Amino acid sequence: MQIKKIAAIVAGALILSSSAMAEALPAAGAAAAATAPATAGKQFVITKVTPNYWRVKISNPPYNIYGPESMPQLNSVVTELEQDPNVRVVVFYSETPGFFLTHYDFVPPLEQTTSMPNGKTGLPPLADMLVRLTRMNVVSIASIRGRATGVGSELALASDMRFASREKAVLSQFEIGAGFTPGGGPMARLPRMIGRGRAMEILMSGNDIDGELAERYGYVNRALPDAQLDGFVDTLARRIASFDKQTIGDIKNQVNIASLPPDKDLGAEWQSFITSVQRPAAQKNIKKLMELGLGKKAEIEIHLPKYTGQVNQP
Amino acid sequence: MQIKKIAAIVAGALILSSSAMAEALPAAGAAAAATAPATAGKQFVITKVTPNYWRVKISNPPYNIYGPESMPQLNSVVTELEQDPNVRVVVFYSETPGFFLTHYDFVPPLEQTTSMPNGKTGLPPLADMLVRLTRMNVVSIASIRGRATGVGSELALASDMRFASREKAVLSQFEIGAGFTPGGGPMARLPRMIGRGRAMEILMSGNDIDGELAERYGYVNRALPDAQLDGFVDTLARRIASFDKQTIGDIKNQVNIASLPPDKDLGAEWQSFITSVQRPAAQKNIKKLMELGLGKKAEIEIHLPKYTGQVNQP
């Protein structure tokens, strides 16, 4: 029953290569196209409410899945935020019903991901962008309505603050159930933010955490009644947007010294994801999840912990 | 009123040596035998619910006191968990009414404890076993019903997660009231998990923390209604037991980097216990507590903070 370690990871190895996929899921190509209609479109849409206050809408309906093609788009947003001399605060939000931002896309060959060059920090792309978000002299706020799992939870955790809809937010790191480890920082960030015990529960159970429990655990700053979330976040963002940018940067730098994980741990976490996702346990589970409809059926996306539970049954 | 530091700790010195004990408490020998009927029996009983899911019953009635003779027994459990290729999750629990696991046994000569060899990690036995529990690629869950004070709290804190009965769990580190420091890790683990202020309150007051407050402070993940505790923990454990063991180990390793105290701090903590427990303040308080019935009377064991308060009055 023990899973043997794959000693050497073949560079550029595919997880469920296109041909294997085609075999297992005859309709996978079409389905993939169907679920990613906005691939060429903008998945991260910036609105400058004022020069000092930006909003970024996460928009890749129907499930706001994040894939290799999302990388350069998020990178553009991060770069614009870094370089703009005026912006003080940015709010990440979604209008896609039921989804804030969800898991990594397993349809494209893994090579598309592993072949991307490292970013400015020397880290792989996702780790690089999230680290830069934590370091820039702009305050980032995740306003969470709908599911934030996998990359969605990781973007939220890399934001400076998180506010959640009490009724409509769900946070999780579902990865363990699919047989691989997270890659975008939660193993480094969650224990530092909410303590070892609650971080272990979230990461080892892969269970959904609703808004109320997320607040109780400190996974979000606060869970607000859904009807109040937008107003609360907007008022807070406008307030911060009125403050001195240099002072914001000074405070953030000093909080960072006290709270950020070392970059190398975030790099190791991404590598852990890439390595584990290629092992048999993950490949088997991902294949089963895709057969059930991962990325295609709302039922699977909405009840991910139920189905990750099922695929692990003998 | 100032307590003079005992400059040199005589190696192998006894705390309340057998003869001193006999003088102070003529019936101590008999009482000790009476309170530890299971000394030769199994204090930690493993049940393999499935090959992947083990439960360890803590059983040393009537008070589940932990003493030198418990060390090799707990060590066997830890070693089995480390070496088994299948186990993914272990639940520690108790069926002893009112007690999860309580304080160190002060009846045997301290020499029995200090003469034990260090464990695999190079740390003294208790620190060694608890560190190994935090490092193994098995998820550990403390399911707390009854008192978890001293070693009981320390075993819970070294477990990966803690769930408590809202009505029947009590956690504490009572040691300060008895005039010595804890030894099994809470000075290193509590501040990292729940913050400096709440850790200080628990460690400096020696007060009982009930299930509800323990959840509010983050001392446990959650406090559940007593009737739901077993079902909740069992469901969670079965879910984790179905997951990939290597992935569990990978996640745990990375959470550990972000959250475990350095081994040397845990070694120092044990030494701090051994040193402080031999000082006059501790010897006076332990003697008074034993005269009141520590280890023998339910009244004392159940209301330990009341009696540690009393023995410190002039």
Next chain:
Amino acid sequence: MQIKKIAAIVAGALILSSSAMAEALPAAGAAAAATAPATAGKQFVITKVTPNYWRVKISNPPYNIYGPESMPQLNSVVTELEQDPNVRVVVFYSETPGFFLTHYDFVPPLEQTTSMPNGKTGLPPLADMLVRLTRMNVVSIASIRGRATGVGSELALASDMRFASREKAVLSQFEIGAGFTPGGGPMARLPRMIGRGRAMEILMSGNDIDGELAERYGYVNRALPDAQLDGFVDTLARRIASFDKQTIGDIKNQVNIASLPPDKDLGAEWQSFITSVQRPAAQKNIKKLMELGLGKKAEIEIHLPKYTGQVNQP
């Protein structure tokens, strides 16, 4: 709109020098005198309830502002606590209606502050005293009724525990709204105690945090009904006062290893305050706040976040 960094800070530069003040606020001198009637009086009054249990009343009515003249007074208290062989616990409290301890006094020339010699730890005076408070073998408890902002919040955060009046306590770090950074440790202490996200919210919003939210965030240990606060703190303090001083010191030392920020970060934080408070953004905001009545009018002191919000409007 970007604020240019002042490359070289002129040693001894005044923030709003006396003459500039006189120009901007003709009545400033008189007002300053009026708001600081107790300058020559005792702002920190020690009562020895017992030799083991001290209380320190913070008393600089009407607003308990903390200024350069407060430094040697607080230093005396800290030194007495360090040197006394008997004291085990100290409670900081206030009887000034509405105020626990509030922000730094901006009326005296900054030179009065910057010309003070560093303390025993080698750190500037405020950082030095707060570090010594965290290190001494005396348990410190902040009993918070009224506003604890700026230095008030910082003294509370440097205390070992914090208990707040549920109805009457308000905590905040208002500095960002006035255009400068905090200086007394919260950028180092808050993230370690309550996690990065909630620390960021407090420090970046400058908003008031009431007792209930302060407890939910872990900014205080607990918020108690106002009528119960004094009794609760007194009972806890008397209990701790009965315990062994050496054991208190041993436990505190080990908790400190797990929880205190490095001294150098606290020194850098003070320097960040001194640097930022001299920049144009801060000078403009402080001038506006003083024109509105900072340090003179209850309305401004009580609703500080409202007015820091106003002065940042174009």
